[in-house]
Ligand code: DX5
């Protein structure tokens with residue numbers, strides 16, 4: 552069964568609590584929280600105080616995706632806000648290894664995200680320092696974009712890298728995932744699918760989450 556992390560980026564922000572409850576009722580495995588700073592990506596969303604408030608309304612694990620420049624500056628804030636996984640972009644931090652350790656030292660799971668055009672070599676020296684790899688299948692910054700087909704082959708390659716390593720690393724894919732391409736992404740080797748607009752833009756997030764969960 553696919554693991555699903557609804558991204559609240561496309562939710563109705565005036566009733567975020569209800570939106571989260573809906574996907575929880577639909578069987579969501581995580582809540583994906585897209586944090587954007589207007590510098591690393593051309594959009595701004597929310598910060599740790601919002602995550603901290605949301606922490607009180609659900610027990611689902613929080614999968615925090617930091618699309619911010621020099622994320623090391625904010626790790627402590629997101630740890631204290633109640634995150635379970637913190638994922639940083641390899642392109643956004645100069646001392647990637649140190650930033651990942653900062654997350655793990657706080658007792659959280661550490662993820663590294665790669666943009667569609669970022670090569671995989673960067674994974675070579677950090678495999679023992681990560682719990683999750685998040686492959687972007689759109690350019691980060693906005694919900695509702697189209698899945699970039701070239702990423703499917705990248706998912707297969709990362710699946711092999713993880714399997715060859717013998718490590719328990721979750722392979723998450725984020726961007727442009729819809730009911731009609733989710734199977735392809737899972738078959739390429741993903742463990743965890745982030746879904747934003749296809750869950751929150753059709754009026755019934757609970758039912759949409761159920762449909763994703765029933766895909767296999
Ligand atoms: C994009 C975000 C995604 C986004 C996905 O920068 O990281 O998590 O919410 O939204 P959809 O599923 O609409 O592409």
Ligand code: ZN
Pocket residue numbers: 558583584585616725745
């Ligand atoms: Zn995301």
